[in-house]
Amino acid sequence: MKLVVNGNTMEVAGVQTVGDLIKELKLAGKGAIVELNEEILSKSEHAEAVLANGDKVEIVHFVGGG
Amino acid sequence: MNDRYSRQILFDSIGEEGQELLANKHVLIIGAGALGTGNAEILARAGVGKITIVDRDYVEWSNLQRQQLFSEEDAKYRMPKAVAARERLEQLNSDIEVEGLVMDAGAEELRQLTEFVHLIIDATDNFDTRLLMNDISQETKIPWIYGACVGSYGLSYSIIPGETPCLSCLLEKVPMGGATCDTAGIIAPAVQMVVAHQTAEALKLLTGNKDALRNKLVSFDLWNNHYMAMDVRKLKKQDCPSCGNHPSYPYLNPENQTKTAVLCGRDTVQIRPSEHGERDLEELSGVLSRLGGRVEQNPYLLSYRANEQHRLVFFKDGRVLIHGTKDIAEAKNLYYSLIG
Ligand SMILES: [Zn+2]
Numbered sequence: 357m358k359l360v361v362n363g364n365t366m367e368v369a370g371v372q373t374v375g376d377l378i379k380e381l382k383l384a385g386k387g388a389i390v391e392l393n394e395e396i397l398s399k400s401e402h403a404e405a406v407l408a409n410g411d412k413v414e415i416v417h418f419v420g421g422g
Numbered sequence: 423m424n425d426r427y428s429r430q431i432l433f434d435s436i437g438e439e440g441q442e443l444l445a446n447k448h449v450l451i452i453g454a455g456a457l458g459t460g461n462a463e464i465l466a467r468a469g470v471g472k473i474t475i476v477d478r479d480y481v482e483w484s485n486l487q488r489q490q491l492f493s494e495e496d497a498k499y500r501m502p503k504a505v506a507a508r509e510r511l512e513q514l515n516s517d518i519e520v521e522g523l524v525m526d527a528g529a530e531e532l533r534q535l536t537e538f539v540h541l542i543i544d545a546t547d548n549f550d551t552r553l554l555m556n557d558i559s560q561e562t563k564i565p566w567i568y569g570a571c572v573g574s575y576g577l578s579y580s581i582i583p584g585e586t587p588c589l590s591c592l593l594e595k596v597p598m599g600g601a602t603c604d605t606a607g608i609i610a611p612a613v614q615m616v617v618a619h620q621t622a623e624a625l626k627l628l629t630g631n632k633d634a635l636r637n638k639l640v641s642f643d644l645w646n647n648h649y650m651a652m653d654v655r656k657l658k659k660q661d662c663p664s665c666g667n668h669p670s671y672p673y674l675n676p677e678n679q680t681k682t683a684v685l686c687g688r689d690t691v692q693i694r695p696s697e698h699g700e701r702d703l704e705e706l707s708g709v710l711s712r713l714g715g716r717v718e719q720n721p722y723l724l725s726y727r728a729n730e731q732h733r734l735v736f737f738k739d740g741r742v743l744i745h746g747t748k749d750i751a752e753a754k755n756l757y758y759s760l761i762g
Contacts, residue, residue: 363648416639420570422455422457422547
């Protein structure tokens with residue numbers, strides 16, 4: 357499946373939901389905030405939000421440095 | 423009276439009136455690292471009446487690449503960051519009052535420090551302090567501006583009590599084991615970009631230009647050329663324990679705070695994080711291995727030799743033992759530099 361993640365087109369395998377994608381990108385546990393096709397999702401929706409070919413995903417994750 | 427502020431007064435949205443407002447404002451900056459020194463320099467030059475800057479650490483050579491208020495002298499003499507910052511700020515603007523406090527800001531300290539403060543700037547290196555700050559901000563209704571960066575990535579968000587979602591709304595759970603400047607490095611432009619976002623919002627708030635606030639979570643990656651501003655207002659939770667309808671300010675409860683203890687006779691400090699999630703030892707092992715230093719692991723714990731003097735033992739339940747010191751501040755510095 358092809359996704360556009362933060363402006364970059366990427367091919368992902370074995371990823372079905374937004375939750376899967378967060379794990380795939382190693383952003384689990386980093387408070388990721390996700391917009392799917394310009395709609396912001398609450399964290400409880402991540403596990404159920406199913407991705408389709410061509411979806412546009414924007415992800416912001418939190419870091420602690422400063 | 424000289425024309426020190428003339429160009430800022432010429433800027434329409436600030437003007438004489440805004441400049442006068444600035445002169446009567448008190449800003450508290452938590453942390454005098456990269457973000458703290460950057461924010462402090464801009465706000466001091468802008469003429470904010472009083473600046474308090476707090477930090478528990480001292481200046482090292484590895485700070486000079488990005489921590490703009492410090493000199494080689496400061497690194498040579500291991501000057502406390504809060505003191506070195508205050509001295510430099512006083513050179514930059516003698517019209518304003520600068521306070522530099524060498525301390526580890528916990529709940530009690532933060533409560534006292536926020537008295538008579540108009541705005542809090544986040545320049546810390548860890549989520550524990552940020553969540554404390556978040557609860558105190560909600561309790562006192564003082565706005566605060568989150569900022570953080572690592573590598574070429576950074577982000578910022580302005581939290582206005584009663585209006586925007588708070589950090590708890592956005593995070594839900596305390597992140598654990600993320601990248602830090604000491605594990606993934608940091609380039610100075612990423613710092614400056616976050617500082618620009620924080621100080622622009624600060625100037626708007628302090629000069630009575632609330633309508634100009636960004637209202638968006640900004641993030642960027644300067645190396646990968648990606649910029650984003652996300653409208654996160656939908657994430658404000660009515661039942662948020664920090665900003666919801668019936669707040670309990672959970673991070674102000676001593677039960678939920680990261681606890682430190684010196685283990686008697688063992689030259690060891692124990693740090694017990696507030697949340698009870700499991701530590702991912704596999705991920706941590708990967709991060710620490712790349713730093714050099716020896717990593718040893720069994721199913722229950724991971725041992726990491728950070729340097730000649732210090733060895734850290736990370737337990738699956740979140741606890742960490744820092745061997746080779748009895749100094750809590752030193753242990754915390756090492757801990758947050760690796761864990762964030
Ligand atoms: Zn909240």
